[in-house]
Each structure stands twice: as C-alpha cells, then as structure tokens.
Amino acid sequence: MPAKKSTVVTSRTIKARLSDTAMLGKLEKLKADKGWNDSDLLREALREYLERERLRDDMATMDKRFGTTLKRLAQKQNVMRSEMAVLVAFMHEFSGLYLFHTVEPLVDVRQSAAADAQRRHEIFLRRVEKAYRGGNPLDELADAEGED
Numbered sequence: 001m002p003a004k005k006s007t008v009v010t011s012r013t014i015k016a017r018l019s020d021t022a023m024l025g026k027l028e029k030l031k032a033d034k035g036w037n038d039s040d041l042l043r044e045a046l047r048e049y050l051e052r053e054r055l056r057d058d059m060a061t062m063d064k065r066f067g068t069t070l071k072r073l074a075q076k077q078n079v080m081r082s083e084m085a086v087l088v089a090f091m092h093e094f095s096g097l098y099l100f101h102t103v104e105p106l107v108d109v110r111q112s113a114a115a116d117a118q119r120r121h122e123i124f125l126r127r128v129e130k131a132y133r134g135g136n137p138l139d140e141l142a143d144a145e146g147e148d
Helices: 021-034 038-101 107-132 137-145
Strands: none
16 A cells, blocks of 8 residues: 655745735724734735636636637638628629520510519529528429419
8 A cells, every 4th residue: 555645734924014004904904804813814815816816817718719719700700701702793693694695575475474473483482491491492393383
C-alpha cells in the first residue's frame, strides 16, 4: 500500500497599510458588523479578488468563443447572400429569355389564356411549396398539369 501524502498547510503574514480614512471607516464598520478581525477582512477581500479574476478569465474565454461564433455566422450569412444573388440572377435571366421567346396571346384569346395561366400558376405554386417542404414535385407532374 502506498504511503499517504501529507498535506502541509503553510501560512504567511501579509500586511497592508491604508491611509484613506473614508475606506478605513467603512472597513471598521464591516469588521464590526461581521465580527471579523483584520486577518478575516483581508482574507475575504483576497478571496473575492481572486474569484473576480477567475470570472474575468471566464468572461474573456466566453467573449472569444462568442466572437468566433459571430464570425462563423457572418461567413455563413455571406454564403447565403451569394446563393441568393445567384438565384436572383437566374430568375432575371430566365424571365428575360421567357419574355423574349414567348409570344403574347392574341387579343381574342387573352381572357382564356389569362384564366389558363392563373390555373397553371396555382399548380406551380403548390409544386414549389411541396419542393420547399422536402417533397418531389416531379412525382406528380403529369397529375398536376391535369388539375383544375
């Protein structure tokens, strides 16, 4: 069996000289209220100081992590903006090509063409919604064109 390690507690005297009378008055009142002596007061002050230092270190670490997270989110946001810019450019080009290559309906069939366009647009929107929700709108493409 290994021998037990002995823990030796050492102490050291630390002295402090204060010349601020207002601070001395507050410290004397605190000592009286708590029933402390000078050593108790100094020990508690040092304990609180060290705890604040630890909290400052923790906050600095958290700030660093937070900054890293914000940087990563900003990078993701830039990627999303780029992807949206591609989609906007695609839609711009597509609509230009569509309008260039599509003949406007004759005046006497415009009302029926508009009604048909509205029906087909509603089908298109349902398919877009289904694709957005994770479905495959192409599965029902033939059926969708026949919907009224």
